[in-house]
Amino acid sequence: MSPSSLRQYTCKDLAQMARKKGVSGWHSMRKDQLIRALLKAAKKRRPAGTKRSKGAAAKKGAERPSGNRKSPMAKASGNARVRRKISQMQDKLDEIKNLAAKGTNGQAEIPENDRLVVMVRDPFWLHVVWELCPASVERARAAMGQHWYAARPALRVLKELHGESTAVERTIFIHGGVNHWYVDVADPPSRYRAEIGYITAAGEFRRVARSNVVTTPPAGLRDSTDDGWPDLAENAERIYAMSGGYAARGGNHELQELLEERLGRPVGSPMDVRFGAGAQSPFCPSDDFHLAVDAEMIVFGVTKQNAYVTLNGEPVRLQADGTFAVRLDMPERRQVIPIVASSSDGVEQRTISIAVERNTKVMEPVVRDPGD
Numbered sequence: 001m002s003p004s005s006l007r008q009y010t011c012k013d014l015a016q017m018a019r020k021k022g023v024s025g026w027h028s029m030r031k032d033q034l035i036r037a038l039l040k041a042a043k044k045r046r047p048a049g050t051k052r053s054k055g056a057a058a059k060k061g062a063e064r065p066s067g068n069r070k071s072p073m074a075k076a077s078g079n080a081r082v083r084r085k086i087s088q089m090q091d092k093l094d095e096i097k098n099l100a101a102k103g104t105n106g107q108a109e110i111p112e113n114d115r116l117v118v119m120v121r122d123p124f125w126l127h128v129v130w131e132l133c134p135a136s137v138e139r140a141r142a143a144m145g146q147h148w149y150a151a152r153p154a155l156r157v158l159k160e161l162h163g164e165s166t167a168v169e170r171t172i173f174i175h176g177g178v179n180h181w182y183v184d185v186a187d188p189p190s191r192y193r194a195e196i197g198y199i200t201a202a203g204e205f206r207r208v209a210r211s212n213v214v215t216t217p218p219a220g221l222r223d224s225t226d227d228g229w230p231d232l233a234e235n236a237e238r239i240y241a242m243s244g245g246y247a248a249r250g251g252n253h254e255l256q257e258l259l260e261e262r263l264g265r266p267v268g269s270p271m272d273v274r275f276g277a278g279a280q281s282p283f284c285p286s287d288d289f290h291l292a293v294d295a296e297m298i299v300f301g302v303t304k305q306n307a308y309v310t311l312n313g314e315p316v317r318l319q320a321d322g323t324f325a326v327r328l329d330m331p332e333r334r335q336v337i338p339i340v341a342s343s344s345d346g347v348e349q350r351t352i353s354i355a356v357e358r359n360t361k362v363m364e365p366v367v368r369d370p371g372d
Contacts, residue, residue: 014038116209118212124184128155130209155181156194158193170185189215195209296330334358
């Protein structure tokens with residue numbers, strides 16, 4: 001039994017051999033450790049006065065290299081030291097990665113579930129937010145084996161085609177320390193979802209998490225409203241709950257802020273959303289409680305791509321398909337807004353006027369008894 005002959009066995013075979021020879025702790029050893037333990041066990045079993053036969057000694061002398069070349073035993077010893085050093089470096093790397101996933105108090109601050117959420121910013125931009133738990137990353141590492149060390153984290157944006165088929169729209173290599181990304185897309189309206197994972201050196205993608213499906217709005221008509229994300233709006237509370245928002249220790253505050261920004265309303269505990277923080281404390285009138293309201297309007301339309309359009313005498317920028325959208329203030333009065341479109345040669349002209357009136361009424365404040 002020699003180190004070179006033992007290296008020809010798999011780690012599983014060496015573990016079985018160690019178990020049969022009564023090696024202590026064999027189930028947690030690596031391959032190099034198993035080889036050293038088996039050699040040590042074999043040496044203990046050999047009687048102290050045992051000598052090699054003359055034939056074996058002659059064979060060993062015949063195999064001994066001449067000159068300054070190192071013997072096989074010396075080479076094996078040097079290789080063992082190199083492998084031991086590599087193993088120690090790998091253990092140190094794993095320790096650093098584990099420490100990086102912990103907070104300053106030494107307790108792991110990690111999500112309990114993977115979260116990958118896609119939101120629509122406008123017809124041509126998506127916003128992707130994610131959180132991955134270390135257990136999912138470790139499963140990907142185990143599944144990829146030796147390909148893991150050359151793999152790179154990546155974000156893929158998939159475009160849904162007819163039926164259930166999809167096509168990879170974008171592949172973005174991301175880096176550590178970020179948890180969101182803005183992605184530009186084309187051809188609105190379209191349906192998209194995202195996947196996050198690792199790409200090997202050979203180009204194979206290993207998925208870790210998958211997102212919801214969103215639909216971008218048509219270009220131009222709703223370009224200024226920023227509301228082309230009905231799938232996310234309908235499931236905002238469920239997404240917030242999945243992110244741990246209702247847990248005692250709180251959830252992802254960045255995701256909550258993004259959802260509140262996009263929805264235009266609070267997202268959180270039903271008691272907080274309905275009554276505010278005052279509902280959880282004794283009644284105490286507040287002198288600084290106030291309410292302010294303002295209003296805007298959006299004028300949108302479509303004409304020829306090469307037309308010249310004005311609104312209230314000001315030129316309006318057209319999209320490539322001839323659509324336009326303008327956001328206007330609504331002052332406290334009646335106003336008439338003319339929209340004029342002229343052909344490129346100036347021969348034809350079309351005019352549409354919109355009459356709107358804003359009449360805001362401030363009602364008397366109402367103070368309710370908390371006992372009612």
